[in-house]
Amino acid sequence: MTVAETDGIGEHRLALQSALGDDIVLTDADAMAHYCRDWHGDVTSGAVAVLRPRSTEDVAASVRICRELGLGIVPQGGNTGLVLGAIPDMPERHVVLSLERMNRIRKIDADDFSAVVEAGCILWEMKEAIAEKGMFFPLALGAQGSCRIGGNVSTNAGGINVLRYGMTRELVLGLEVVLPDGSIFDGLSTLRKDNRGVDLKQLFIGAEGTLGIITAVSIKLMPYPDKVATALLGLASLQDAISLYRRARRDCCDLMSAFEFMPPLAFTLAREAMPDLPILIAPDYPAYVLMEISGSGLVDIDDLMQRFLEGVMTDGLVVDGTIAASQAQARNLWLIREGMNEGQARRGSHMRSDISVSLSQLASFVADAEAAILQALPDCISVSYGHVGDGNVHLNVLPPAGLAPDERAERIYRAKTVLNEVVDRYYGSISAEHGIGRLKRPDFDARLPETHRKLLTAVKRAIDPGLMMNPGCQLNFQPKS
Amino acid sequence: MTVAETDGIGEHRLALQSALGDDIVLTDADAMAHYCRDWHGDVTSGAVAVLRPRSTEDVAASVRICRELGLGIVPQGGNTGLVLGAIPDMPERHVVLSLERMNRIRKIDADDFSAVVEAGCILWEMKEAIAEKGMFFPLALGAQGSCRIGGNVSTNAGGINVLRYGMTRELVLGLEVVLPDGSIFDGLSTLRKDNRGVDLKQLFIGAEGTLGIITAVSIKLMPYPDKVATALLGLASLQDAISLYRRARRDCCDLMSAFEFMPPLAFTLAREAMPDLPILIAPDYPAYVLMEISGSGLVDIDDLMQRFLEGVMTDGLVVDGTIAASQAQARNLWLIREGMNEGQARRGSHMRSDISVSLSQLASFVADAEAAILQALPDCISVSYGHVGDGNVHLNVLPPAGLAPDERAERIYRAKTVLNEVVDRYYGSISAEHGIGRLKRPDFDARLPETHRKLLTAVKRAIDPGLMMNPGCQLNFQPKS
Incomplete structure (x- = not known):
């Protein structure tokens, strides 16, 4: 400087x-x-x-x-x-x-199935306040104890419940936004249906702050699903997990709220982070599914899970399984998923990804991508897990222990290059739920079709002609000098 | 000329x-x-x-x-x-x-829960082809035998299943759009999750063709809900219908697919259009609800409806009710809803509306609006019906028989003025699901906040600088000369 x-x-x-x-x-x-x-x-x-x-x-x-x-x-x-x-x-x-100081809940209206919250509300605290009124806001992701709703909306956050409730976009009824000229866009209505022309608020959802600053959000609420059945299942392959998902969509109708897949390595990684974590299933099946059915009222959720599993085990689609007998057991099943992430972090810096492909191609994508990485980087380990229903896989690559920092960085760079090449072959997305930010800008930029770029640039320049909102995020709109 | x-x-x-x-x-x-x-x-x-x-x-x-x-x-x-x-x-x-000649179904992929269809596909024909593959596209509205999916997306169509599946926007995975400069925006991906920056396709959904021409759409599919329970219920008031809806949301979880309210006049109007239509309930309760629960697989839908109704009848929330015993009976229950519309048409030109207010205020809004219209137009009849879960009411006003055309037109004009005044008092929307078009442009224009107008104009001029796309629709963007 x-x-x-x-x-x-x-x-x-x-x-x-x-x-x-x-x-x-x-x-x-x-x-x-x-x-x-x-x-x-x-x-x-x-x-x-x-x-x-x-x-x-x-x-x-x-x-x-x-x-x-x-x-x-x-x-x-x-x-x-x-x-x-x-x-x-x-x-x-x-x-x-x-936005951390703008953290007031302006209104929770259980009778109207809606709430109005400021952008700085911490997701988990907000969900707790909503639950106290018997209601439910379904957005659920690892960072929920720290992330804030304005950021969730700005990034159109995903998470584990998307298969049932949609991305954050589908949970938003209205927005208050400060525009780049300093004026306030007041679109905080809680109307469920409002078809008055172009829906301007959509522009700001997922824009990562490049078009304005979201200051408050009105959201949809649901009745709190007080009945939850959670199961951890062992399967013969990821392809079977996909077949199981299809069957579950039909058999359990719209009552499935999570369907996550994990490799057996998940248990090793989870135990590295949480040595005392009980593992209630044999840890050597080729693929695992963590499945949740939930609901409120008159539907017998436990019975539904029981009958579903009986059917799919009889048919051989599921080899082994355990249903959580208590909330504590369910929590332990989810801790495997969380511990796996922590275990990866403990193995040092590594390549993280957030890819989506079509559901039909998920298994062959994972196989192809892991094979390509194994060939290019034989000393690294791939860990693939994610949200089956969304075709969303986090395929991470862990370099071996004992590498020098620049060697690790080189492995990570090469792993990403190899992986993106496979993603492109599958017409996949390099960002299923995390957004672009600055980290993925070069990869986004390199893949952006010309018509998309023209449209995006036209919209950006129309709303933020001074290019002052989150410069460098998503795309560099500066004219090349 | x-x-x-x-x-x-x-x-x-x-x-x-x-x-x-x-x-x-x-x-x-x-x-x-x-x-x-x-x-x-x-x-x-x-x-x-x-x-x-x-x-x-x-x-x-x-x-x-x-x-x-x-x-x-x-x-x-x-x-x-x-x-x-x-x-x-x-x-x-x-x-x-x-777009009527662009009516090919490009792909239905049951394994991927998605389809790609051209804009000119007739909604009903498309749904039939999808049903043949065991799948379901939930958009359902009166015009489904004639409307085309491109128009549904352009207008972000609503209909009777919105409470469960959302507006058309929430069913769209991707779009192909011809832009005002003649270039083709290819966004037809069927990825369920794709968070690569600003979601440009959202701009065209609900834009009524003012930003480009939608030529093809990729859509979400669900497993076909082969179990359907339909009931027609008599209640003591519209307020009770709202309480019933809240209870049904909780008791029936996410398995409720329709919840329509109607006045007793619905039966009279339906019979005027369809004299032989069987009415399986006493026609003189103050309010009626047509309710549908549906699903696939292992959930016993009939049993759920039965137990739900037992509970709410024991509690006195529902006074009388009939559950359709066959598909034919269910069809007849829906024909009351359709016949009511046809009956209104037979009474000559009348004022139609499409309003949304917050769910909590739906009953008082209808009472206030009908009272205001009765006072201003004592010789006219109000008919209010709609989608409870969406806070969406179609409050129509029928002038008496025997009026001269200009007298009818005067009644219609005054009814709309009176109604809009009540809508504004309730912070409601003058278009819940029908869009703005040219008919509602003056009312839309008069209520558009300045920040919305600036933003809308900036976006319009950025994408369609020649103002050639559907001129006069939604807003007149021409500079005043």
């Missing part, structure tokens, strides 16, 4: 403080560090300042002063994203705008 | 024929009449030509020549819309582009 740039930062900080006040503007490097580091700790950056508005009007004022100063704004929720969508890549030109 | 304009039309017709060929271009007034008249027969218009492309490339060529000639394009599906979205309002400046 040159002296002139440092001076520029100083002036910008003074201007921000004078416009917004010390309560909102953080500039201390230590205090800012937490907002400028990604969830995995892979990347550390900085910012001109971190702004922490308490209200929609504060956000609007923040946008106006940043615009005046020519600063880019990187909106941030719980900072749990996995693709560097909320971390500035030009510390001397960007501010982070954290 | 002046001679000069007629000459202009003649030149334009020649240019269209020379660019696209006689097979695609209709100019004969009789042949065009069918495309230039709305569903109710309320409005008759004309066009420079009706274009009937057979392929996506034909559509692109049509857009390019129209652009060259400076002609506006009005895309049309089955022409069953209720808001004049597909009828030109400048016959000497607009062409109708009918």
